[in-house]
Amino acid sequence: MADDIILLDFWPSMFGMRVKIALAEKDLKYEYREEDLRNKSPLLLEMNPVHKKIPVLIHHGKPICESQIIVEYIDEVWKDKSPLLPSDPYERAQARFWADYVDKKIFELGRKIWTTKGEDQEAAKKELIGCLKILEGELGEKPFFSGENFGFVDVSLVTFSCWFYAYERFGNFSIEAECPKLIAWTKRCMQKESVSSSLADPFKICGFVVLLRKKFGIE
């Protein structure tokens, strides 16, 4: 029986992109459905009544929500190809820790950079750079966060890279200048088909942010 997989998503979402990468890593066919977040579909509201958010993976009619949880689910079900989490429990705990770190920090700080000005923006910029440097330290000399192979932490972070241009543009700084090894890592990830086919175009993301800023009345 063919796997019946539907992904409810919103094209700029770095969270949705994580799921797209995981599905691509496992070579899975699926139906992609774009959601209009100002007018959420009955299906989305039915499949994620608790948070009403994307992404939602619907596998054989059953929903899974929260991007990291979905990625782990995909990794467990289709475990014979391109494992994303290591098999050792300690290494798994470390991978979950760093993916959780990305979740706790990067989105909110990035958001503050394009929604605030002056002192608030400067503080957010400084903190974001601090976090990216910590991540860069964790990457070390390895090609990927997981080591030799692309893995769970790589999936959790790389999708933010298509938002870097927008952060830099509105925050007036260069992430490459601050974290060259991290940018080298993003380029290495982009050489993978699963990543390059899943990430949005940074210029389109920037255009999207321009529209949002107008909508929120941010100068």
Added chain:
Amino acid sequence: MADEIVLLSAWPSMFGMRVRVALAEKGLKYEYREEDLQNKSPLLLNMNPVHKKIPVLIHNGKPISESMIIVEYIDGVWNHKSPLLPTDPYQRAQARFWADYVDKKLFDIGKKIIWSTKGEEHETGKKEFIECLKLLERELGDNPYFGGENFGFVDVSLVTFSCWFHTYESYGNFSIETECPKLIAWTKRCLEKESVSSSLADPRKIHDFASGVRKRLGIE
């Protein structure tokens, strides 16, 4: 080689208690070290340099941080006894979802009830808190535990908040039992388990602790 397990925690922390419940479920011996969060030990700062928070589990010298990650680690390593996560990937995803819901909602909303001085924020906090508990109660349904027939991952994530209920009720001026009787019945069922009753703090001591912090913050 015998396993060397150290737990860095702070006695009122519902997050630290989760780890104690998991260790007890697996019948594990460990060294408990109480941290003074106003004066964190060099060991804590060394073992969790990123967040500098408890709980931290140190297993054979290697640290694991973030309570639900620690619980999942314990469940993965000592998988011969009392499994906390189901084996089916879909059920596992659902368990992780609900534990994540507890993490995203209860602590931060509960804070508004206990530490907030502003009337509106306090009222909103109370309303949201009750809504969250009712949603969790609906998810429990008629099962004895969130894990179904057996105590599991979601039960661990939520039950440790129950020793803080008296404090939430006192400062929020409401009764959780009136709003969510099935949930309170579930907490009592969990407390019949040795692993839970030996790990949760005394609700009156929690209340005294909260009162002390409020005095220190000038809001008592």
